[in-house]
Amino acid sequence: MEYEIDDSPARIQRDVVWRWLSSEAYWGRWRERSVLEAQLDAAWRVVGAYRADTGEQIGFARAASDGASFAYLADVFVVAEHQGAGVAHRILRRMIDEGPGHDFRWTLFTRDAHSLYAEFGFETPDETAMVRRASPSKR
Template sequence: MEYELDDDLVRIQLDMIWGWLSTEAYWGRQRTRVDIDTQIAAAWRVVGVYRGDTGEQVGFARAVSDGVNFAYLADVFVIEAHRGQGLGKRILQHMIDDGPGRDFRWTLFTGNAHGLYQQFGFTAPDTTAMVRSAR
């Protein structure tokens, strides 16, 4: 099967993203539909993955950035039926290395997929990083 990656916000299928994040993502279930829609609308950049034959969206990532030297990667996923096709790597390649933020300092929070993110230069934070957890 062929897939297409696109960073056009107009193509993003909000119902699919809400459906997946609200039921499948350990990190997304506490957000409301309004929260998700607001975050996507305010994103610096989004990347969608679409089936080439139907246009159905099967993957997603978004980033928040100052547009100069820092970006935060969030909500990266590929729906289960389409995993194992290298789509996670393609999303990160399109978002980070092939995008306007290729020279930025990127950060993310994840409880899994460390091996995938390490392939794109992510490592454990150094001594200059601090995090204030959500209340």
């Protein structure tokens, strides 16, 4: 199957993103639809993956940034039927390597896909990194 990777915010199918993040994601299920909408509106960049034949969105990533030196990668997913076809790799390449933040310091929080993120230079933080965890209702 062929896929298109696009960083146009106008092409994001918000219902698809909401449906996946509110039912499939292990993170952020506390969000209400209005919170996700605000995050999408405020995103520095979004990247979507789409079936070339139908235009259906099958993957997504969002980033927040200061636009100068730092970016936070969030909400990366590929729907189950399309996993294993290199779609996540293509989404990340467009988001990180091919975008305006290719030289930024990037961060993300994840409990899986570590080897995929390592391909893009992500590694375990060193002594210069600290994290303030969210309240229990926002984890």
